[in-house]
Amino acid sequence: MPESRPDIQTEADVKTLVDAFYDKVNADPLLAPVFNGFAHVDWPAHLPKMYDFWSGLLLHTSRYQGRPFLKHIPLPIAGEHFERWLALFFLTVDQLFAGPVAETAKLRARSIAQVFEARLNPSRLSIL
Numbered sequence: 001m002p003e004s005r006p007d008i009q010t011e012a013d014v015k016t017l018v019d020a021f022y023d024k025v026n027a028d029p030l031l032a033p034v035f036n037g038f039a040h041v042d043w044p045a046h047l048p049k050m051y052d053f054w055s056g057l058l059l060h061t062s063r064y065q066g067r068p069f070l071k072h073i074p075l076p077i078a079g080e081h082f083e084r085w086l087a088l089f090f091l092t093v094d095q096l097f098a099g100p101v102a103e104t105a106k107l108r109a110r111s112i113a114q115v116f117e118a119r120l121n122p123s124r125l126s127i128l
């Protein structure tokens, strides 16, 4: 059967991916309280940052200049949160897109999540 899903190719695709992912995050009983209850995320400000972040990783634009790890230091998150975050991200990518850039998105998400988790919880040694 021919593959009907497109790859991630445009800024509009990145926006579609990010919006769909955070819709899932907002409906998730483990993650939504971290974003909304703890961090009180200002979504209209956060989402454009995330478009820029993913556009940089996937389309090689360079609008995002932040240091994302720092924002995660105060959050009450551990292994189970990262596992859920990654599961929702992979599900979102796979529902919408297929191809080399979609695979890159999942690889980058996993490697960044592993680095964040290892830096936040160095005693857990979860990636060793």
Ligand code: HEM
Pocket (backbone or CB within 6 Å): 031, 034, 035, 039, 040, 041, 042, 046, 049, 050, 053, 066, 067, 068, 071, 072, 075, 077, 081, 082, 085, 108, 109, 112, 113, 116
């Ligand atoms: C348990 C997993 C995670 C949680 C709960 C989480 C939560 C958050 C929260 C609450 C913010 C701050 C939003 C604000 O400034 O109002 C944030 C920012 C951000 N997160 Fe995450 N995050 C997680 C994992 C990740 C991963 C794996 C990545 C990268 C692949 C990522 C990339 C970013 C970026 C780029 C920002 C924007 C930082 C900035 O303001 O420059 N996050 N995240």
